[in-house]
Each structure stands twice: as structure tokens, then as C-alpha cells.
Amino acid sequence: MILVNKNTKILVQGATGKMGNAHTKRMLAYGTQIVAGVTPGRGGEKVPGTEVPVYDTVHEAVEKTGATVSVIFVPPYLVLDAGSEAIDAGVELLVVITEGIPPQDTSKLVLRAKAAGVKMVGPNCPGVITPGETLLGILPGSIFKQGNIGMVSRSGTLTYEIALALTEANLGQSTCVGIGGDPVKGMEYPQVLQWFNEDPDTELIVMIGEIGGSAEEEAAEYIKKNVKKPVVAYIAGQTAPPGKRMGHAGAIISGGKGTAESKMQALKAANVEVALTPKEVAEKVAKLMKQPAVK
DSSP states (O other): OOSOOTTOOEEEETTTSHHHHHHHHHHHHHTOOEEEEEOTTOTTSBOTTSOOBEESOHHHHHHHHOOOEEEEOSOGGGHHHHHHHHHHHTOSEEEEOOOOOOHHHHHHHHHHHHHHTOEEEOSSOOEEEETTTEEEESOOGGGOOEEEEEEEESOHHHHHHHHHHHHHTTOOEEEEEEOOSSSSOSOOHHHHHHHHHHOTTOSEEEEEEESSSSHHHHHHHHHHHHOOSOEEEEEEOTTOOTTOOOSSTTOOOBTTBSOHHHHHHHHHHTTOEEESSHHHHHHHHHHHTTSOOOO
């Protein structure tokens, strides 16, 4: 497993808002160790429907609870301030769920996190899950199964579909990381691939990509040079017309670059098993793991 486990202490910025509150309760129900909520002006209260204390500042929350991770559910125009506050308070990992953040704000936050040595997942991502231990974000915990397959993805819904296919084939996951689909984001494929490659609990890596940008080609180059474990990949958008945005802000083909075909060719050249459908991912994983892919 990477990034988080059952002992990780989590705080939620925006835990008293509608979305933040709903998902805070879901994370708690999964078993995530949420120790604090942060909403300025609401200090001394409890996160609605829970016994989790609310603090006015991240600094106070970290000081009182020892939280090392912040999950951010605040509105887009507040994310830069919220993330900066968490970095200044000394958190080690930011998981930014919010979408629609101005790219300039994201760029500033990514640079601040990098300068402080803080890991950042997102924005516009489903979060992170170490199955059976802890869930951060909006991932549907019930479809994941504890195991030894690491997953990294730009797409939330494809993460769910492929995780379910793996689980139904009795193929469990070590940790799943949704890095988000925005063109500007914190964590990229190579960082997560490196951690999975070094993780003793991960035997095989599943990488889920999509059209647009060059992230998958760069990941293929990294895999070719550095990753010793088997990798199975799936690229979404194989039938997308050039110049049309499909889904995420980052999923747009321009100038003949960023096509599914170019990404798949790069991955195959790096000895990655490339699946043509989500279901085929589970079949290829089962074959590499030398076990039958059956429910």
C-alpha cells in the first residue's frame, strides 16, 4: 500500500458543507480515521451527524489531533487559500476533490506544495483508497477489495468500472490513486508508478489513461526505464474525434497529439499489456497473476 493506511489521521476542510459532510460520513463509515473538520467560524462544533470536532484553522486541527492529511471539499475559489493553509500547517498530503478550480490557482498551489515537500493528489479527482483500511474522497468503497494490485488513474468513473471488474474476478487492490483529469494537477503518473514499484504489497500495476495531453506517453517512458513490475493499461477515448473535448478538461486531442493510438503505441513499446476494454483489464491481470479471472 502507498500514501495512506488505517493509522493515517485525516482532517477534512469543508466538512460542514453539503458535499463535504456527506462524504465525511461515508469515509467514517468505511473506517477512515477522520480526526477533525475545519470550517472558519464553526470551531467548537461537531461535524454534523458525527462526533468529529470542528476547528477554525488547519493549524489548530493539526496541533490538537496530529492529522497529517487534508481532504479538501471547499468551493473552487477557496481551494488555493485552503490548500495553502494546510501546507503552512504542516500536513504531508493534500487530496483535492474540488473541480472547476481556476488553472492559475491550481498552478500556484502545486508550486507551493512542491516547494514544501507536500504530496498533492488532484484537483478534480475521486481521491485515494487503500481497500480495507482507509478511504479519502468520493470513491465507492464497497467495490474495492484488499489485495496486491496498485491502480492509478486520470478518470474517476473508469477507476470504479475497472476496480469492480478486478474485484469480481477476485483480484484485490493494494491502493488506488485517482490523480484527476485536469491539465494542471499535483501528482502525475511517474510519482505513483515509482511508489507502487517500490511497494512490497503491490505485485502488479494497473494504469488507466485517456486521450489528451502527453501524460501517458511520459508514463510509458518512465515505465520502460524504471518499473520492474508488470503493468496493464487501458486508454479511454479510442473513438473520440480530434479537436473535441471528451470529459475532462485535459481530455482533448490537438495538433494530432494526445490520441489514444499514440498513447497505446507508447505503452506497448514499454512492454505494457494494453487492454482494449475495461473487462479485458481484469482478464490480462488474471493471466499475469496466473489465476483464473472468475467471479
